[in-house]
Amino acid sequence: MSGAGRRGRAPFNPKAGFQQREQAGAANVMKTLLKQARQSGQLNLSNRALEAVPEEVWRVNIDVPEEAQNITLDNTEDRWWEQVDLTKLILASNRLTSISENIKLLPALSVIDAHDNLISSLPEALGQLTELVKLVLSHNQLTSVPSCVCQLRKLQILHISHNNLMELPNDIGELYYLEDVDFSNNKLTLLPRTIGNLTKVMKFNIANNKLANMPPEIGEMNALRILDATHNEIHSLPDELGYLAHLEQLFLRHNRLTHLPLLERCTALKELHLGNNAIPSLTPAHLECLQAVSFLDVRDNKLTVIPAEITILQDLERLDLCNNDISSLPYEMGNMNKLKAIILDGNPLKSIRRDIVMRGTNELKKYLRSRIATEEAPSKAPQKGVKSQQGGSGVIGGGEGVDAHTVSQLKSLDYSNKQASDVPPDVWELAASSGVNSVNMSKNAFTMWPENLVLLVDTLEDLNLGFNRISALSTDVGLCHKLVSLDLRNNQLTTLPQEMSSLQNLRFITLACNRLKLLPPVLYELVKLESILACDNQINSIDVPGLLRLRELATLDLSNNDIMQIPPELGNCTSLRSLQLGGNPARNPRPAILAKGTVALLEYLRDRIPT
Structure with a gap:
């Protein structure tokens, strides 16, 4: 071939050839479809x-199809006229x-x-x-x-x-x-x-x-x-x-x-x-x-x-x-x-x-x-603001206060819904002298852990500090070694202190509606935990190895958080009887799977663990 002939031909381009074949293939696919x-x-x-959308799609029932160009009387397969x-x-x-x-x-x-x-x-x-x-x-x-x-x-x-x-x-x-x-x-x-x-x-x-x-x-x-x-x-x-x-x-x-x-x-x-x-x-x-x-x-x-x-x-x-x-x-x-x-x-x-x-x-x-047959008559203990049988008032603490007789008899201190930022000293003295084991201070205006709770560390088993404005817990929480139930919902917590690792009797903790970005690692050291309620936070991941350490864990609520991915290994947490994951941005498991309940959900996750 002469030099002039070679100069008149475009240089070989392998990539262009591939693109042409790809376009031709796509065109053939479209014709077939x-x-x-x-x-x-x-x-x-x-x-x-x-x-x-290709223009021929809109005209699919208008234009004469290509297969109509080769008409034979023997062709019964394409029958284009019967479109x-x-x-x-x-x-x-x-x-x-x-x-x-x-x-x-x-x-x-x-x-x-x-x-x-x-x-x-x-x-x-x-x-x-x-x-x-x-x-x-x-x-x-x-x-x-x-x-x-x-x-x-x-x-x-x-x-x-x-x-x-x-x-x-x-x-x-x-x-x-x-x-x-x-x-x-x-x-x-x-x-x-x-x-x-x-x-x-x-x-x-x-x-x-x-x-x-x-x-x-x-x-x-x-x-x-x-x-x-x-x-x-x-x-x-x-x-x-x-x-x-x-x-x-x-x-x-x-x-x-x-x-x-x-x-x-x-x-x-x-x-x-x-x-x-x-x-x-x-x-x-x-x-x-x-x-x-x-x-x-x-x-x-x-x-x-x-x-x-x-x-x-x-x-x-x-x-x-x-x-x-x-x-x-x-x-x-x-x-x-x-x-x-x-x-x-x-x-x-x-x-x-x-x-x-x-x-x-x-x-x-x-x-x-x-209990139906043995239901007891209502308690005759004096109520708030009611004078005792001796004629003296049983109310202490000022304002609405608390009933001293009830506190001492029931070993329970209810100082909730008072919009208070602290607790009067005489209330603490009463609680300490009565050996109170249950304290409810929810729905107040506390911004920090009440310091005087240290007076109750030897008896306190149930503590409710929900619906306050607490942003951090004092390390004193670790002294409450008898604590069984801790309610901290609706506060401003972002983490929990490591000192809580000493709460080896804790079985129930409520952390809903706080500002947690992950479950605090200290929780995985509390081996008796049976219930963790942590819905409505900002939690973005699940620590499965940590959860597997909690062999008594029966209830885990992580609904309405920011979890993008549910690890299949969570299915190995077979102790769970209630697992709530709804309201997270994770696409899997689908809502239909979540709605089937905990047993089906755990089985679904286990089936997807890589082998």
């Missing part, structure tokens, strides 16, 4: 790194930022799934897809629901979760045939009253928004079976919520509720989740409306009493009362035959010994039954 789509009416383009209209289009897990107006060229579409993209706007032509039944746009960047969506009169399933929606249009009420709606994980602050027109919706998910209330019209959604409003800012609910006669599951956890309306017509309700609110009581009238409930969650509220009318709930199987202010249970609960689980961690129980509670629900019910 389009050919199959014309035969089946379904096209799946998910997870292909698409930044735009069907595209009805299902899946564009999930790509890099799409928008969808073309040419989507109108696919008028037969009944399903569009474009979740997990970067879509920030929708074409007006979407409203022309009159046959659309299912529209999935979750995990995108939409800031509003455009009017074109509200023109889809046959729509039954609408999922726009994990976007940036600020509000919903009033026209949403025109989607009369909706059955499944998911607007969770957005920024909604209110719901339009027109949602009352959505009378066929059976599942309505508005969790993880910024809703402050619900409109009364929600009571008109009479087909509703599942309503999830978890993680909002709801402070009140309309009475009309009680009109939902077909409601089976109601999720209201992590809101600001101080009151629950009477759910008078909710006779089908099976699950009621009210945890992490500020509800002070469940009245007999409330319980009267919940007779079909099998799962009642009222953990992390402000309940002080469980009324005897709880026995009306004869179908109740699981009752979660964690982290309230309950001091006793009605003995009649022992006769609730279907009740399989009563969870009481984090309550100041006084009438029931902790060892009975820790034996499990069956033993607890057995104990309650045994």
